[in-house]
Amino acid sequence: MNKLTTILVAVDFSTGSRTAYEQAVRIATIHSAKVHVLHVVDSAAVAALANSREEPFENHAKVATEGATTALSQWMAQSPAPDHYEVTIALGTPLHEILEHARTLKADLLVAGIAGKGEMPAGAGSISSKLARKVQTPVLLVRTNHPQAFHKIVACLDFSESSRAVVEQAHRVARMDGAEVDFLHVWQEPWVAMAYPTPFADANVPSVVYSPGEREVFLKNLRKELHEFVGNAEMGIESNEVLHEGFSHGNAIAEHAQEAHADLIIIGGKGRTNLRYVLLGSTAERLLTRLPCSLLVVKLPEEK
Numbered sequence: 001m002n003k004l005t006t007i008l009v010a011v012d013f014s015t016g017s018r019t020a021y022e023q024a025v026r027i028a029t030i031h032s033a034k035v036h037v038l039h040v041v042d043s044a045a046v047a048a049l050a051n052s053r054e055e056p057f058e059n060h061a062k063v064a065t066e067g068a069t070t071a072l073s074q075w076m077a078q079s080p081a082p083d084h085y086e087v088t089i090a091l092g093t094p095l096h097e098i099l100e101h102a103r104t105l106k107a108d109l110l111v112a113g114i115a116g117k118g119e120m121p122a123g124a125g126s127i128s129s130k131l132a133r134k135v136q137t138p139v140l141l142v143r144t145n146h147p148q149a150f151h152k153i154v155a156c157l158d159f160s161e162s163s164r165a166v167v168e169q170a171h172r173v174a175r176m177d178g179a180e181v182d183f184l185h186v187w188q189e190p191w192v193a194m195a196y197p198t199p200f201a202d203a204n205v206p207s208v209v210y211s212p213g214e215r216e217v218f219l220k221n222l223r224k225e226l227h228e229f230v231g232n233a234e235m236g237i238e239s240n241e242v243l244h245e246g247f248s249h250g251n252a253i254a255e256h257a258q259e260a261h262a263d264l265i266i267i268g269g270k271g272r273t274n275l276r277y278v279l280l281g282s283t284a285e286r287l288l289t290r291l292p293c294s295l296l297v298v299k300l301p302e303e304k
Contacts, residue, residue: 004031008107010038010098010131013075015144016113022147023140023294024111025082030176033108035082038101040094041068065089095130107137114141114291129288132297138169143263143294149177150264150294154257157185158249159229162268165298167233170266173296174237181239182260183230186252187222188245189215219243250287258292265291269299 009024011017021037028035041064050060068089076087090097102110114128128141155170157163167183174181226241233239246252257265267287287295 004028004033004108006036006105006107007033007109007111008036008038008098008102008105009111010040010094011072011075012039012094012113013071014113014115016115016142018075018079018113019144019147020111020113020140020142021076022079023142024109025080026147026149027109027111027176028082028084032083035085036101036105036107037072037076037085037087038090038098039068039072039088040090040092040097041065042094043092046091061091065091095127095134098127098131099134099136102135102137110135110137110139112139112141114143114294132288132295136299138299139297141291141295141297143291146263146294150179151177152260152262153179153181153264153266154253154260154262155181155183156253156265156267157183157226157229158268159185159225160268162298162300163229165300166266166268167230169296169298171233171237173264173266174239179237179264181234181237182242182256182262183226183234183239184242184244184253184256185222185226186244186246186249186256188247189218251290253287254290254292262293264294264296266296266298269297 004027007024007028009017009021011021024035027033041061043061046060046064047057050057053060069087072087072089088101090101098110098112101107110131112128112131131139132141150173153170153174155166157166170181170183173179222243223241226243230239230241242256244252244256246255253265253267256262265287
């Protein structure tokens, strides 16, 4: 995280959003940033209730927003308050309102719970997943019951430009919280990845015959590339450079995070392909389905 001045946190009164709120307050305190707390009253739910009772939508909208204002004030009073904050009750579609507020506020960071009222046991909820895909700023999805400092970070690198931003953010968060970082690169043997005729494989089975020496040379070069890519980011923090073999990058990241007892994964919004018509990289998409901890999605300016 760069020097933050504006943090937007979306809350829905769930346990997950309370953790997100407290994490946002903690980070804002460190950065002396202003916290914007947003709760969206779902206009579709209000309309359905008004229709069922054959009463004007406006009347129910007024009652709902007034009730939400009171409830949010009481809800926030149960947690430490930020030094500088602003509260907004919006009426509309939750995803649209959150995205619009993040854009108009020019938020440096959007914070939300991984799971809202649905309380997903693993993976991200539907709104959180869509925020990770569509939001124009870095987004921190916070695992329920983790409002405290991060202690173990997995920074996911594929040597793309997006990964350079991941390295920088991992270093900043580690310095902020005194955390240990695993700079992780998930790899698979290129001769296994090629499911077409090559000098190393036949057309039916993407496997090859290779010598232990060839494999060791490949890994040696990969370790060197990882070390050079991380560069000076390891200075001043406790860190490890990790190569993890896996056919599915998203699953391999989740597996390593679980094995390492990580409480934060940092990943780029786009990988090497960086296709403009793709909302989120395929690795991040897969990772969203089985998140074992909090997630920070970093995006480059051209992805906005």
